[in-house]
Structures are given as structure tokens and as C-alpha cells.
Amino acid sequence: MKLPARDLAHVPERKLTGYLLSLSHPVGRPKARFFRRHGFDNSRADLLRDEFLGIARQAAVQDTEETAYGT
Numbered sequence: 001m002k003l004p005a006r007d008l009a010h011v012p013e014r015k016l017t018g019y020l021l022s023l024s025h026p027v028g029r030p031k032a033r034f035f036r037r038h039g040f041d042n043s044r045a046d047l048l049r050d051e052f053l054g055i056a057r058q059a060a061v062q063d064t065e066e067t068a069y070g071t
Helices: 013-020 029-037 042-058
Strands: none
Touching: 013 029, 013 042
């Protein structure tokens, strides 16, 4: 099964640069280290966004659940 509403998937720029790639964010810092080890940084945030969207649009999902954040 494909991810529901996958054609509507988006990744806000602030989520990438202010959280996932931010070495100064108290929660995002370990994630930033991980992504930076794999060649992503603020100057290449668009590439990370494209990777996430590619996964969302192409990958199969096995189960979904409803949460306060969506499906």
C-alpha cells in the first residue's frame, strides 16, 4: 500500500534548516550530526527535502494510524 495523500506531501524549509540540520537546536542536534555525516547541510537542504519526498511518494507502507498529527 502506498502512503495516503502522498501527492500532498511537503517538508517545510524551516523543519529542515531550523531542526533537522541545525547543530544548535537542542533536540535536532543529533539528527543534524547524522544527516551531515551523510552529506546534507543547510546548503543542500533541498536535496534532503527531495529525498524525503521521494520516499513519501514511492515507498510502500504497511500500516497507518490516526494521531493528533495526521495519518
